[in-house]
Amino acid sequence: MIQQTSGQTRPGTELAAPFVAVVDDDPAVLEALDSLLRSISLATRLFGSPAELLAAQLPDAPGCIVLDVRLPGVSGLDFQGQLVERGIGRPIVFMTGHGDIPMSVRAMKAGAVDFLSKPFRDQDMLDAVTSAIERDRQQRAATSSRNELAAEFETLTTREREVMTHVVAGLMNKQVAGILGLSEITVKIHRGNVMRKMGVRTLADLVRKAEALGIKP
Amino acid sequence: MIQQTSGQTRPGTELAAPFVAVVDDDPAVLEALDSLLRSISLATRLFGSPAELLAAQLPDAPGCIVLDVRLPGVSGLDFQGQLVERGIGRPIVFMTGHGDIPMSVRAMKAGAVDFLSKPFRDQDMLDAVTSAIERDRQQRAATSSRNELAAEFETLTTREREVMTHVVAGLMNKQVAGILGLSEITVKIHRGNVMRKMGVRTLADLVRKAEALGIKP
DNA sequence: TTTGCCATCATACAGAGGTTTGGGTCACCT
């Protein structure tokens, strides 16, 4: 039971099965992709329109989105932008029957993983999807560890954050005390609290965490 | 005179005028691009083939390469790979008269800044080139500061590097001494040398430099 | 009001960091 709980709550474990969300207005295409992706043991979510995908709740697992450029409602490229805005930053694989070079370049510039012309070879789609999922896996791992860090940082009081900022800048306790108008002993106490709350035992580790948090001034 | 010397030798200043290297086997295209690029005050280097560019010495300034995909000798895409191998990592803007989507996607995946179909609008080329030069500028700044760091690190002796590795890992002097089979006082001396040679005064700064150098074990 | 958290400071002590001074061995190069 301990292991089970640990496995469920510990972030970054990523044992969940990856999935692929497919958006296309042609049911035949959806069916074909569903079959293809399942053949390599990938879970699928099928959508007939961008709106459906936005309404749905994607699994909390590494995954990607396969998208036709020409979709009912909005352009696939615009939809790409919408997804990013809403924080649904899943890697996207585009496909199209009537694409052109500027379209593909725009998609790639916006971060698309691949841009496949219909008809494409099955293997090309599988490669693209595999690559996209791997990208998402790393993305999620990075976001996850950043979130844990931010959570620790938020447990600090205002004073503790001020002290931490100056400490990781390399200032001595007495200097920090001078800047903040405190006595050196008070700074030491805050500093000790910072170390404890940030879960580090050495200044080196604190500096690295501060770097990851983007603490500069 | 002091200011002049300082300005010439300090890296990262990047006051040098940006340039654009253009490779195309059609003299008319070269001439047209030369004229276009000069109109926004960009220096140009014109080449009739990839081999010519490889033989030439590009200026030590931010710049980019404008390349036709179909070139005498090699494919523009293969040439892109060759340039990366030789450390000529300038951002590339592709242009083509007979391109297709897979080609453009491959180029973009390989890091191309843009991929323009001929005929393209002048403004599109200017935008692409401007963006490419900006990317190179940042690339060069990053490489430059990494090189300075590596240079400092290379002035360290083997022992000093070992000590530094353990120190930035957060170990105490006595622990480092135990691992390396030294006395604590010797570690202190090495540590002092490391700080001096790496040009830092605080452990925090040393940790940051070590991070930038990718020192982990 | 009581409780809890935040913040502040003092004294005292233990331990870690850092430099200086001075000394030694060894390998390599001129």
Next chain:
DNA sequence: AGGTGACCCAAACCTCTGTATGATGGCAAA
């Protein structure tokens, strides 16, 4: 043979860090 530089160590001395112990006051939620 002498010089250089890496490497090693010790004693002395100082500063800085870190952690108690104990105490005060403000402020907000229960």
